[in-house]
Amino acid sequence: MANLTMLSTRIPKLKPTTSEKLPFTTKISTFYPFSSNHQYNNVIITHKPNTTNNFTPKSAVSSIEESIGTSNESEDEEGKEKFDWYKQWYPVMPLCDLDKRKPTGKKVIGIDIVVWWDMNKSEWKVFDDMCPHRLAPLSEGRIDQRGRLQCVYHGWCFNGSGQCKLIPQAPPDGPPVHTSKKACVSVYPSTVQNGILWFWANSDPEFKDILQKKKPPFMPALDDPSYSALISSREINYGYEALVENLMDPAHVGYAHYGILTKKTPKNKPVKGVDREGGRPLNLRIQDMDINGFSTIQEWGSGKFFAPCVYYVYPQSSAIDSANDNGNGSGSVSSVDSKAQVSTRKIPILVFICIPVSPGKSRLIWSFPRNFAVWLDKIIPKWVFHLNQNLVLDSDLYLLHVQERNIMEAGPTNWHKVCYVPTKADAILSGYRRWLNKYSNGGVNWGSKFNGGALPPTPLREELLDRYWTHTVNCSSCNAAYKGLNIAEITLQVISFGLIGVLALTKQGTMNTIQRSALFSVAILCFLASKWLSKFIYKNFHFHDYNHALI
Template sequence: TDPVARRLSFAALGVLGPTSGLRAAGSVLFAVAAAAVSAEAVKKAAVARRGASTLRTGAVATAQDGARRTAAPQMTATTSTTVQTEADAAATKIWAEQWWPLGFAAHTSRAAPVAVTLLGAPLVVWWDDSAGAWRCTLDRCSHRLAPLSEGRVTSDGCIECPYHGWAFDGQGQCVRVPQQEEGSAPCRSRRAAVLALPIMEAQGVIWVWGGGLFESAAVTPPEESGPALVDVLERPGVEHSDYSRDLHMDWSTLCENVMDPAHLPFTHHKTISRRSKAAPISFGALENFSHTGFTAVRQTAGGPGRLTFRAPLLVLAETHRGPDSYSDWNVVYAVPTEPGRCRLLVRVVFEVSKLPIPLKWVLSFAFTKQPTWWTHLGTHQILEDDNPFLHAQGHAYRAGHATKLAPDWKRRLYMPTASDGMVVAFRRWLDAYSDGEGALWSRVAPTTETPLRRASKEEVLERYLSHVAHCSACSGALRNIRTTMRLAEGGVVLGLLLAALLRARPAALALAALSFGVARLCAVLDARMRVGRYPPPRNVS
């Protein structure tokens, strides 16, 4: 038996002694024994708490590595933490074993490496001109973890670390260590390699296979796997416009917003809609609800259509304007980058061949002739109509919770109309297939579970880092704008000097005035490339 229990029992017998002296001594002994028992109990409780804490930490780490559990399993000495439950396998299939879009190929620089983040993992993408292919590895040199994206692409298609010049090929193998001594071979060590991910280009999008970012997922994509392509892009007579941006909102907030057509007349009043167009919206019965997503027929004032969620990354909204009219599609890819952040890739698709004139001419020009950077300036404003309040809404949904996206949403959100039908379906999907936590973060993602920081309005409206820096069309245009501005400023000075020194003052002053106007226009465009405007058009009378 427990020795502490024995001490307590003997002390108790002393309390029952025949004389008052013995009973007093017994009481003292009982008190001392009780204190000893209490100390033992405290010590055991502390050990138990530490053990429970270790189990919780282990469970969090396992979830980060690709093993989400909808209910914590009973831990025993023989239970292995590497055994996958059905929920684990489903989560791996949804998040890890997936082709993820990183950017549009036409907007991604082929001259320099590009840093991207996927599911919390820092990646670097570059164009290997020697092989005519895109490459992708973890954005960390195996030497001392410097970001490879700060380096350069060599003539043989390798990426070179900016710190000490180590070079890696498209398979992640270290091919050069400038510091290696003659006769040594540090390159051949497995530790010298960096993680490389399968990468491909399809429908003008750069896709990577995410399996290598998780412990228990397939590193090589199965033959039957393929990216979430959209068949309508292959139709004749169809044109589209592409745009991407890093957003201060969770991928789930972006998906939910696209599934909510009722917000368009109010949020985007004066940009792409009007408040006067507000009307009831209905959805048909939910179809094919599973881990792969769901779909439903949609009826709006613009015409019938369909809304499809292809889990976990694609929301496709299609509208058919009539049997003898055109159709249009909104193709939205929502890519989780880190908690509370995502990358948006959107394609606005129109059946241009069936559009009435002059709308056919206008959209044909916009999709095929208009400069991409100019189109993106207009798209920025549309996104910024709702970016600030969607960021705030995401924080309100979380209510300070570190992992749950919208705890107790059924009680906290009041959604009585049919227009919220797909939002409710999406929330149900999150509960069913992610335990309400959304994206599964990679094994190299930070594991801290602290409440997310609320971004400032200036950060939410920022355009340069969130778009221009990784859009080759816009970054090239910005360089040209700044060059033109410097030349125009020189023209102002030259015109004023000529006006002072020569007799042809009207012509010189005209040059100065024209140059000043060009410089001012360039300054405005430069500012619009860097940050959005506030308040949005809907709030300006």
């Protein structure tokens, strides 16, 4: 999905060393390294390409399935070590979309939290979104004149440490009931990194200093001033597992996003290759899998999955060589060119941060850092990029929503049984499903929440593909544009009807025929412009349906 206008900037391509063409159309030639404290082992999933003929015998199919982790012998692959979903760092929101004037409510990994700006300590705070008095949501409250978080139900106030500082109903000469531990709000450890607010999903006091022991994955390009790195987010109406799997699947781009991220082929133009969408074999694999995630090797770059949230893809000059070395190359992030060479190359990076919200709901934060055409972001408003990026997300949203339910009916741990994935184009997403099976019984462990992970009912299509509540109201740029365009629409209508009124009230002979015709024409043009603007607003900020059959 890059800028997802850089996915319409499209993932740039390396110069291939084989006769195969890469599936994307702009150039990349190196990478920008990311750092993390995660350690990886040496488990490698590889497969030698079949170059003898186009027919794949049963034995070869079995070999491919084994190489990408779909064979029955590894179907359960349950290890003793299990991933603890509630002892991890999770991103909440980009800072650019948080408002210091008011508290903001979010749900992450099934936990309702409230984010607010503590002006006394000049830092963001993440609390449990529940007042200890009568369990009302604090996210509906306000920040009072003393910089405290106030519950608007009865006026209880809390400082940045979660301590209750005021119970208006308590007599001033009575016992200090506000000092009771029962009057406190649970506080989650939080930190700001790469322009994103993160929180630790466990408020137990033992994790108070967790930041000293474990930090969120660090992405240098997001803080590098020589890179353009716009950050945005959207609520997604399908689950975390489907979201991560989809982002690890480059083979779907030419089909699900045809005409958005790839160029349309005129109907009268002869088709080159197997189809107009440019489908072809892909040589993908994963390596270094452990409980913290794994690395990916692709023909145009490499990637890393830092469990549970971060997946990024970066170009690498050695990526094709390591992809074609039959598993002997490490694909290591350390295999870089000199800084002088790196600085002269166009480097786009894809950063996807996937957040489990609840069963059937997720949140995506994305950024596409690049060290070229940085000036574009200074002259083009952020919301303009979001028009295409949201279209990318919409174009396969319904497919994934239905797919998720089909997989859930079969059982998440049975993914490899019900899904037939015989080619190496599915190696990365198959590896991700193996990781889920091995370390988390096939999916997110919601604990006792959500009736064991049951999915919510499928909403109407307009609600499923809604943009207003999933993006527009949460994005500072799009929200401002939405308000401004609505004002422009009303202004055009007022001008149109105003001019018609002037014409109606003007006495004969005051204006000649040419003047009256000109005013009438301007009135009509303003009215038509307001109608066009109304459709533009609805289509880009509310609901945009997508019909693949008509593309």
